[in-house]
Amino acid sequence: xxxxxxxxxxxxDSTAPDPIPQLVARLDLERYKATIKGxxxxxxxxxxxxxxxxxxxxxxxxxxxxxxxxxxxxxxxxQPPAPRVRTDSAAPARDTTRASGGGRYRxxxxxxxxxxxxxxxxxxxxxxxxxxxxxxxAREEVYCTKIGDTHPDEMYIVGAHMDGIGWGEAANDDxxxxxxxxxxxxxxxxxxxxxxxxxxxxxxxxxxxGLNGSRAYVExxxxxxxxxxxxxxxxxxxxxxxxxxxxxxxxxxxxxPDQRSEADVNIEFQASAKFAAEAQxxxxxxxxxxxxxxxxxxxxxxxxxxxxxSAPFQDYVPAISLxxxxxxxQIGAGWDPNWHQPTDLYSTxxxxxxxxxxxxxxxxxxxxxxxxxxxxx
Numbered sequence: 001x002x003x004x005x006x007x008x009x010x011x012x013d014s015t016a017p018d019p020i021p022q023l024v025a026r027l028d029l030e031r032y033k034a035t036i037k038g039x040x041x042x043x044x045x046x047x048x049x050x051x052x053x054x055x056x057x058x059x060x061x062x063x064x065x066x067x068x069x070x071x072x073x074x075x076x077x078x079q080p081p082a083p084r085v086r087t088d089s090a091a092p093a094r095d096t097t098r099a100s101g102g103g104r105y106r107x108x109x110x111x112x113x114x115x116x117x118x119x120x121x122x123x124x125x126x127x128x129x130x131x132x133x134x135x136x137x138a139r140e141e142v143y144c145t146k147i148g149d150t151h152p153d154e155m156y157i158v159g160a161h162m163d164g165i166g167w168g169e170a171a172n173d174d175x176x177x178x179x180x181x182x183x184x185x186x187x188x189x190x191x192x193x194x195x196x197x198x199x200x201x202x203x204x205x206x207x208x209x210g211l212n213g214s215r216a217y218v219e220x221x222x223x224x225x226x227x228x229x230x231x232x233x234x235x236x237x238x239x240x241x242x243x244x245x246x247x248x249x250x251x252x253x254x255x256x257p258d259q260r261s262e263a264d265v266n267i268e269f270q271a272s273a274k275f276a277a278e279a280q281x282x283x284x285x286x287x288x289x290x291x292x293x294x295x296x297x298x299x300x301x302x303x304x305x306x307x308x309x310s311a312p313f314q315d316y317v318p319a320i321s322l323x324x325x326x327x328x329x330q331i332g333a334g335w336d337p338n339w340h341q342p343t344d345l346y347s348t349x350x351x352x353x354x355x356x357x358x359x360x361x362x363x364x365x366x367x368x369x370x371x372x373x374x375x376x377x
Contacts, residue, residue, distance in 0.1 A: 019376045020369045024293050024362050026187045032361065033354050035062075035179035039162070040169035040346045043129030047139065047163045047206045048078065050132055055162060059203050060142045062182060068144035068189040068201065076216035078139045078206055099328025101270065101306020110249040110334025114165055121167040121342040130167050134209075141213045143202035146188050148195050148372065155198035155231040156368060157317075158184060159214065159309055160239040161207030168344035172324075172336070175346075177239035178203055180361045187365060188374070196373030198231050204309045207240075214309035222316055235282050235371070236319040237364060238310035242357035243349050244336045245324045255337055259352035264298050265290060265360045268305035268321045273314035276303075282318045289367035290359075297359040304328050322360050 039045070042055040056073075063071050098104055121127045141162075148154065160177030164170020185201040187193070206212035224230035245263035246255045267286050269279035283301045290299035305311070306328045310319040321327065325335050338344040368374075 019374055020293060020366050022376055023187055023193070023369050023374060024366055026190070027183060027358060027361050027365060029351070029355060029358050032179055032183055032358050035182055036171055036175045036354070037346050038062075039175040039178055040171050043126060044164040044166060044168055044170040045162055046130070046134050046165055047209055048134035048136065051129060052163055052205070053140075056140055056142055056203075056205070059162060059178070059182065063142065063144045063185055063201070066186040066189045067191065068185045069147055070145035071142065072144070073140045073142050074213075074217055074220065075138065075140050076213070076220070077137065078209065078212050079136045080209065099304065099306065099332045101304040101328040102272070103302070103304040103326065103329040105329055105333050107333075108249045108251055108253070110253040110337065112332065112334050112339060114340040115167050115342055118167055123345075126169060126342070126345070127167065139205050139213065139216075141203060141205040141217075143200055144185060144189075145201070146185075146195055146199040148197040151197045153198075153226070153231045154234050155200050156234050156371060157200045157202060157236045157313070158239075158364065158368065159202045159204055159236070161204040161213065161309055163205050163208055164344070165208045166340035166344060167342045168338070169346055170344055171346045171349065172243045172344050173241045173339060174207070174239070176242035176357045180239050180242060180357060180364070183361055184365055184368070188369075192377050194375050194377055195369075197234065197371070199368065199372055207309055211309055211312055215312045218312045218316065233313070233317040236310055236313040236317055237286075237368070238308050238319070238321040239323070239360065239364070240308040240321060240327075241323050241325075241331065241336065241339070242360045243324055243353040244338065245356060247335070248330075249334050253334070255335070259350070259356065263356055264300050265294070265356070265363055266302060266323050266326055267299050267363075268302045268323070268327060269319070270305040270311070270314050271303040273319065275314060275316070275318045278318035279314065279320055283320045285371065286320065286322070286363055286367040289370065290363040293366035294359045294362045297356055299363055302326050322364060324356060
């Protein structure tokens, strides 16, 4: 495996202007918002529905319009697991002080869960969009690839999941991450942009049912690395819920209406993964890129990545996740009251919320451009 550089690489020609700020400047708040808005036209995009399939088609059409090459679909079959039947008379004890990915809960915790009641969605239009139930069977997820000039057989994987649940529009979870990845594909697929190494932009399906789309990719393609069918994986970067950092719940479980002044972009790796040391190094590359190129919000690095599409990769390649809050200890403690709820609507979020997502896009674009040796011709 190639060593991840400890710092963003210097340009080969020291007199040439740094291309990274030029690339970052091509990201635009209104374009980012418009892409999220386009995704919400399909409601929550729940896997196994016509609205999910229509959203996959729309994403593919957008990627093609950007000029992204090697547009393709990964196909797999999803069958929901049989319900588990408890045979013992008492449930096992559970550690309620720690999140599922590690780390300790702190402060006030609010109730979380998945809304399954259609009547909790007061908007009849959204309720009708989300009405069709999921059915098992064939699934597809779309990806495209920026082909590297000198090392096309090595690539970084940049992903987000496009499906959602909860009888809303899945604007944040994970329209915000999907739009981010699509915007990176747009910028880096520009005809005047060159990269030394390849980048695969992929929009996972079936995340909400158990990371099934990303697991299918790992199962189907991991052993193909180094062949004509799959470049060698250098790293995996996931984006999952990018918009909402309003702080810890108050004592009554409510949250402030505005983005907190301490809001930041969370970059996580999993300390228990086989590639933890390399993933931590990758996370610091992203943090340094944020410090240098992001316009509004700083980044923090944490060691408890969990329950997102980077997890199936973490024992095979350095894998990190960018998000609005720490996945386990903050999201799991109720820091986002719209998570899997009817309120996860485009109209819920302010420009400050959307700008946090844009800063995550700036962070990934800057770090990735350095890692793949991007240049502008």
